[in-house]
Amino acid sequence: MTTSPRTSPATIPAAATAPPAPRPAASAHPVIRVRDLRMAYGATDVLHGVDLDIHHGEVFALLGPNGAGKTTTVEILEGFRQRSGGDVTVLGTDPARGGDAWRGRIGLVLQSWRDHRRWRVGELLTHFATYYPDPRDPAGLLRLVGLTEQAGQRVDQLSGGQRRRLDVALGIVGRPELLFLDEPTTGFDPQARRRFHVLVERLAREEGVTILLTTHDLAEAERLADRIAMLVNGRIRALGTPAELARQAAARAEVRWTADDGTPRRERTADPSRLVWELHRDADGPIAGLEVRRPTLEDTYLRMLHQEGGAGAGDGERDGEDEGGGPGDGSGEQCENGEERVA
Numbered sequence: 651m652t653t654s655p656r657t658s659p660a661t662i663p664a665a666a667t668a669p670p671a672p673r674p675a676a677s678a679h680p681v682i683r684v685r686d687l688r689m690a691y692g693a694t695d696v697l698h699g700v701d702l703d704i705h706h707g708e709v710f711a712l713l714g715p716n717g718a719g720k721t722t723t724v725e726i727l728e729g730f731r732q733r734s735g736g737d738v739t740v741l742g743t744d745p746a747r748g749g750d751a752w753r754g755r756i757g758l759v760l761q762s763w764r765d766h767r768r769w770r771v772g773e774l775l776t777h778f779a780t781y782y783p784d785p786r787d788p789a790g791l792l793r794l795v796g797l798t799e800q801a802g803q804r805v806d807q808l809s810g811g812q813r814r815r816l817d818v819a820l821g822i823v824g825r826p827e828l829l830f831l832d833e834p835t836t837g838f839d840p841q842a843r844r845r846f847h848v849l850v851e852r853l854a855r856e857e858g859v860t861i862l863l864t865t866h867d868l869a870e871a872e873r874l875a876d877r878i879a880m881l882v883n884g885r886i887r888a889l890g891t892p893a894e895l896a897r898q899a900a901a902r903a904e905v906r907w908t909a910d911d912g913t914p915r916r917e918r919t920a921d922p923s924r925l926v927w928e929l930h931r932d933a934d935g936p937i938a939g940l941e942v943r944r945p946t947l948e949d950t951y952l953r954m955l956h957q958e959g960g961a962g963a964g965d966g967e968r969d970g971e972d973e974g975g976g977p978g979d980g981s982g983e984q985c986e987n988g989e990e991r992v993a
C-alpha cells in the first residue's frame with residue numbers, strides 16, 4: 651500500500667479559489683504527456699522510463715497488478731509526488747510546478763477520503779461548489795450520482811458505495827477538464843456502477859473531459875476506456891485500444907459445441923467464423939450447443955501477464971490458468987494449425 655502524499659479534499663477547494671483558468675480548445679497537444687518517467691523510492695526503482703500521451707476527451711485506463719507503479723505514476727501526474735526523472739506535462743504545465751489555477755482545472759476521485767464525516771451530504775457538496783468559478787448545480791449532481799435521498803444524511807452514515815458516489819460528485823463539482831479516477835467503483839452495486847459508467851461516458855463524450863482511470867475491474871476498463879496501458883513492474887508493457895491489445899496478446903476466440911456423441915467440445919481459434927462454417931458443413935445442419943466466446947480484456951490481460959513470466963501472479967490475481975478455460979489460456983492440446991482443441 652502506497653503511503654499517499656495526496657491531500658484530502660479539504661485542501662482541494664482552496665486551490666480552486668484562483669481566478670478561472672481559460673478552458674483550452676481541443677488541441678493537437680496531449681493533455682498528459684509523459685516521457686521517460688522514472689521514480690525511485692530510496693534505492694528501489696519502481697518506474698523505469700514510462701512514456702504516455704493522453705489526448706483531449708480521451709478515457710484512458712491504466713491497468714496493472716498490485717505494486718506495478720500505477721498510483722506512483724498518477725500521483726506524479728497530479729502533482730502530489732516528486733518524480734526522480736523524466737519529463738511530464740499535464741494541461742501544459744509540469745505538475746511539480748502546478749499552481750492553484752492549474753489545480754483548479756483538475757478533478758480527483760481518490761481511493762479513500764476519510765474527512766468531512768460530520769458534514770451532511772448536500773451541505774458538503776454545496777460548500778465545495780462555492781470554491782469553483784463555474785460549478786455544477788449540487789442538487790443536479792446529487793441526482794446524477796443517485797444520492798438525492800441522502801442529501802440530508804451525515805457523511806459518516808453513508809454506506810461504502812454511497813460514500814464513493816459522493817467522492818465522484820466532489821470530484822466533478824468544479825467541472826474539471828481533466829479527471830483522475832482511482833478505482834472509482836469499488837463498493838458500487840451493479841446499478842450504481844452502470845450509472846457511473848454512463849456518467850463517465852457523458853463527461854468524456856459530451857463535455858470533452860479527459861479521464862485517467864485506474865481500476866482492477868477489467869470489464870469496466872473495457873467498457874469505458876478508449877485506450878488502455880498495461881503497466882507491469884514499472885514499465886508500459888502494452889498500450890492500445892482493447893481490440894489492439896487483444897491482437898498484441900494473440901488472444902483467440904473460443905468456440906464450444908456438443909459433438910454427435912454428446913461430448914462437449916471446445917476449440918480456440920483466431921478465425922471462429924471459419925471453424926463454425928466447417929462444423930456446420932461437417933454436421934450438415936445446425937451445430938448443437940454452439941457458443942462463440944470472444945477474448946475479453948481479462949483474457950488478454952491475464953495472457954499478457956503470463957507472457958511476462960507471471961508478473962503479479964503472486965499477488966492473488968488469477969494467472970493464465972483461469973478456471974473457465976478461457977480463450978488462449980494455454981491449457982489446450984495444440985493442433986497442427988497452431989490452434990488448441992480440447993475435448
Ligand SMILES: Nc1ncnc2c1ncn2[C@@H]1O[C@H](COP(=O)(O)OP(=O)(O)OP(=O)(O)O)[C@@H](O)[C@H]1O
Pocket residue numbers: 651652653654691696714715716717718719720721722723
Ligand atoms: N511511499 C513509498 N515508499 C516506498 N516504496 C513505495 C512507496 N509507495 C509505493 N512504493 C512501492 O512502489 C511500488 C509501486 O507502488 P504503487 O503503489 O505505485 O503500485 P500500484 O500499481 O498502484 O499498486 P496497487 O494496485 O496495489 O495500488 C511498490 O513496490 C510499492 O511497494
